[in-house]
Amino acid sequence: MGKGKKSAPAGRLGRIALPGQRGAALLVFMLLMVMGGLFYIFTGLPSDSTAARRTQQTQETLTLAREALVGHALRYREQQTAQGQPGRMYGYLPLPDLGSTRNNNPGCLPEGCEAANFAGNALGSTVIGRLPWRTLGIEPLRDSSGECLWYAVSGSHQREQRLSPMNWDALGHLDVVVANGTAALASALAGPHERPVAVIFSAGPALPGQNRAPAGGDDVARCGGNYDVANYLDPAAAAALGGVTNYLAGTNKAYAVTDALVPKALTTRGRVFASGGNFLADACPGSDCSLLANDTGLALTGDALFGAIRKHAYFRTDINALLDRMANCLRDQAIASGTAARIADNACYDSTQVPLGYYEHYKEMVFLARPSGPFTVNGDGSCAAALIFAGQRGAGQQRATAAQKLDFSNYLEGANLANFSAAGTVFSGPTTFERAPAQAPEQDIVRCVPGTPSVTPVTSPTLGANQLVAYDTATRTLTLGRQDVTTGWGYNANALFGCGWFSDARAIGNGLRSYFNFQFMDVGGSVGFNGFVFALVDALRNNLNVCGGGSSHLGYSGDNGVTPKIRFPKIGVEFDQSRNTGFSESADLSSNPGRNDPCGTFGCGGTAGYNSHAALVYWGHEAANGFDGVTRPDDDDNVHGFPTAGSLATVRRPPRSHLDPAIESGIKFVNLRGDPVDSSLYHVRVELTPTRTTNADASLSKTAVSLQVWIAADFPTTSSARIDALKDTTRPMSFYMLTDPTFTPTLTDAPDLFDVQEAACVSGACPAGQACGSDNMCYRPALEKIQLGFTGSQRTSDQLVNIKDLFTTWLP
Known part of the structure; x- marks a missing residue:
């Protein structure tokens, strides 16, 4: 044999594939793989995967809708207040969109608006319609079939015809029933408190007998179709599920009166089949199967709703x-x-x-x-x-x-x-x-x-039975002043003081919002010439027995020599009916010491026409000060303009009381005399908001306090909405100013209150809540606990002011 390639051994030739044969085999293998894959695609798993994706899409859409509904419920009380309907309760839910021809909602006309109190609505009516996406502040949400969502609200929670009480125990009027292989649908709920207060529906594809063509008349530019609930929610034949339907009665089968005793049954678990007289869920083996329903619903229970509300x-x-x-x-x-x-x-x-x-x-x-x-x-x-x-x-x-x-x-x-x-x-x-x-x-x-009354009076022993302070528990009225005490009985001004303190003190927390009203009463043909102060004082340095001096001290400033004085730090909202010019001080209060009160009458060059004013005051100087001529530092607490800018070089300055109503925000002329007999009734709102700033040197730590005071006379022309806003201490006035931006505060200021000095540090340490300063003294926050009250005085004329309805919301 000649040289060349060796022949394959006998028996192996058949197992050797030529290059062309190997390529053909690979092609055949690939074709088989592709055909197998296509067979796999068309025989089940991909179909199941697509269905799963569609189900997931629908569930995500329903969840988004429910979140939007809850979010709207959290805004409900504030929205209603802004629309002039205060006092509405969290927990009520909007009505569905029933169509622009049925909604009866002139404030929101297009598609996607909630219905207002439509014709046929009644107390306890459950209502089903389209999700009011425009009202909820979202775009139209669609299920995996491309249909816009539907929405049922229980008659217990609809906000037009409101059942009461509305709280976390209010029972929904809806029940969720399921197919379980028997001849009747059964409730899926364990008890009445699990009943939904609302259900959001995905209608799914139309079933035989459902007509989703536009019916005309209603705005359906975004979602299309019509508003007949039975054309979307199932079953198409009302008796098909043993009388259970996801629609009601009335126009478009959208509403009916329901109650908690016999709740309205709804199906929410997707497909329901009928087979052999029984109802089956989701799937049906064999050929004897009829698809009766395909609605998917997501329930909102009262517990879930109020779980969110409680976080508000x-x-x-x-x-x-x-x-x-x-x-x-x-x-x-x-x-x-x-x-x-x-x-x-x-x-x-x-x-x-x-x-x-x-x-x-x-x-x-x-x-x-x-x-x-x-x-x-x-x-x-x-x-x-x-x-x-x-x-x-x-x-x-x-x-x-x-x-x-x-x-x-x-x-x-x-x-x-x-x-x-x-x-x-x-x-x-x-x-x-x-x-x-x-x-x-x-x-x-x-x-x-x-066990004690709300107000503790602080009296003047000299006055005996003729005190200038009294609290009536029956009417909850605090009275400062008394007729004939000065003009009839001639008491010395040193004894003419009286204070009333609210009997519990609170931590400053995040601040407070207080309301009260007052009126100066006619006594002997006059409403007097003094005034009073609403005081916010440091409860750790003061008790319920403190009060200041008489005369122009208004019971806030000065030392009356009988009771403990009101110690700083403190804040006063002063209502002063007269002018005590310049600054002076005297141990004899009958001298009526000057308070640097502003000039408002024409005779002294003013333009307001009256001297009565309101102002924020603090505590003046903490020690004698030659620059301002202060030798009695207890006596200048309500002197306007003190301490002056040049009087103190220290960083730890007491706040300055404002002096000029024309250019400063903490003092304004207010006509406190008003009507020719009694004064007008005045409504007052005070807001205090603290901001802490700590320093490595505790002596420089401080609390910045934002102070805002609204004062409104109760004239016939005064807006009742403004008076209601002043009274509502549960909301900041900034909330009401969103719709009434011109209702700005009468007085404002933002003083820095430096921390209060306590005892010396011990080995560089201080008691809990205090910190050691560079001077080896301990310091604690000013006004960390606040005591509220009113202070008053008289001098040569009688005065009587009634103060009522004080209420404070403390912000923890």
């Missing part, structure tokens, strides 16, 4: 303000021994009082206990009663039926329940309603109702 700071402020008002009112009343019951109705804290509307909706949560013998509230044995606010339902608690609502165990917790039910003696719990879950939702809030 305004809601928590409102609940705490309600409890503050109740405790303040009750301390001025006699509470019967042996009391253990829900709180009784009272005009002092009803729904007409701030926080507007709350009492009627939450009174079933409030309990009052006063055992016959000794008892304590959070360790305090001086209380007149325990005020208990029951929280949201805890595990096992039910508040659906009348009997359950009478069972205290469905409201109160632990030791409070045991002591309340068995006339026990120990009640305890947090005093403020806080965010959940930081605070357990079911936590009892427990307040002490103090």
